Amino acid sequence: MKTLFIDTHFRDILIVLYEDGKVVDKCEVINKKNNSEFIFPSILKVIDGKKINQIIVVTGPGSFTGVRLGVTIAKTFAYTLNIPIKTITALECLAVSSEHKKVAIDDENGYYIGYFGPNNNLLEPYRYVDKETFAKINVDNEIVTNIKYNLEAIYNFVDKYKVEEICHLVKPIYVKKIGVEND
């Protein structure tokens, strides 16, 4: 069974092709500013005409536009190919990839934070804090940001714990509030 994994939650793009849970191909585009030009060609490089049986998409949090485009492509694939779609958050990806269960993703202004239990179960809702607040709550450096993805662990986690979703209902998670929500 071939699974396409799409992660565009940040400036970087990561597209992975799994065959029965083993990574058989991947495409990483690092730090391209204008990633909308590169997302689809990167996916095509990995699919390379192969028949896909399942989609896994990272729903964020991170770059609003980046994650939105990944999710749009993923749900459109699921809808048109009529194949299952499962989702995972970027913070879950970090937690399942390491021993650390307090994880964070940083952007220019602050951090998205997720606290997980030993089985990668979420302990409290995700939140976004500015750099100053982050420094305060992370005095003992318990929250880890620079975790390298363990792609097979991610697949196994999704395979075991995530249920298939209705493609129309798949949407990004944003966590960080936007201007009009703060007013």
Add this chain to the structure above:
Amino acid sequence: MIRKATAKDLDKINLLGETLHHNFKQLFNIQKEIDNSFAIVLINEDNKEINAFLYALDFSDNIDLLSIVVESEYRNKGIAFNLIKYLMNEYCLTKSITLEVAVNNFNALSLYRRLNFKVVNVRKGYYHGVDALLMRWEMKDIYILAIESSCDETSIAIVKNGTTVEAMTILSQMDTHANYGGVVPEIASRMHTENITLVLDETLKKTNINIVDVDAIAVTYKPGLLGSLLVGIEFAKTLAYVYKKPLIKVNHLIGHIYANAIDNKLEFPLLALVVSGGHTELVVMQDHYNFKLLGATLDDAIGEAYDKVARVLNIPYPGGPGIEKKALEGKDTYKLPRPVLDETYNFSYSGLKSQIINIVHNAKQRNELIREADLACSFQQAAVDELVRKLGLALQNTGIKNVIVAGGVSANKYLRQEIKKVSEEYNAKLNIPDFIYCTDNAAMIGAAAYPIYLKKDFADFSLNAESHANIC
């Protein structure tokens, strides 16, 4: 090489014609036809020597192929085939080609059959006792699935031959954005992502046509909100990839112009008046995708002026329809001075807007009441007067007899009524899209994509969005 014939080619064409008919020169009078706008004279030349020609008449929805001659030593090399193919490709906005052929002209018959011509009738004894077959080639119907997501409407449509809307869905986010007093770009993008597959699902339910049957996927790529445009673009790429269809990128403003091609045939030359929140332009079109700017606003667009005045008059978002409604209850009592009364085709709306702001401001200072309905009416009349006067000027100076109106503001009833008057005054044929095609919709994108489809000018998977764009 195949090209259009010029006067220089006449002698050779007549010489070739004589092999067809001894009195060809007098009978067909190609000399006159070369300058005739609806005659098509094509020649094929190899090493600068003309060895074949094709002569046809373009009756707008049908081309009548009158003669095609290939010099004897150049026959059986596919020259005639290529000439007809050229005719099909270059003039195929036309729907069909008809011709007559003698029933015993086996070479020609086999050629026409290979090109998919079908016999539609027989003319008994047409060629000195020999029957003629009337044959017809019809262009296959072209279906384009079009996507529009440049602002706060998620819309998908399937459009046949750039003119017939087979199915369309428009999901407006207006109610959501009304809570914020205007479109919030981030929220617009979010809603596009949430709804776009549902909008496709809904559209496909309205028609028997499946995506597998469409010929191309078209999408708005500029101008608009970047985040919103990108959702439509990535969605379109995925469809184009999965169903192996060519991708067509469409300029949203040109889309508004082509809203006039829905259930209507554009006749050129035409004057297009573009009136929207971002544009106020007068454009001449000599042909499809041939735009020449006559004039444009020097400051605010008319739709922008409507929105700003609405804000001053405390009319809730969206301001344009609000002012229009308010104006119905009022009279033009404020007698606002008209903007620049010059003889260019340019427009100006910032002065008019400032006057309204001053009137409201001064009244407040003097504790006077504003007659809002009257002020809305006075503003609307001044704003539309300017458009109508410039359109009249253009009709007078250019002599063009076709007018189309494009853009969101063309839904304004007062504007429609006044433009109708001025068009009638100059005996010009006017087309304004139905209300549903005036505001943002995917059908107009499908209509605008059709000429691009015929030119086979396709986009690739690295297509990106652009926030700003003009028509020309």
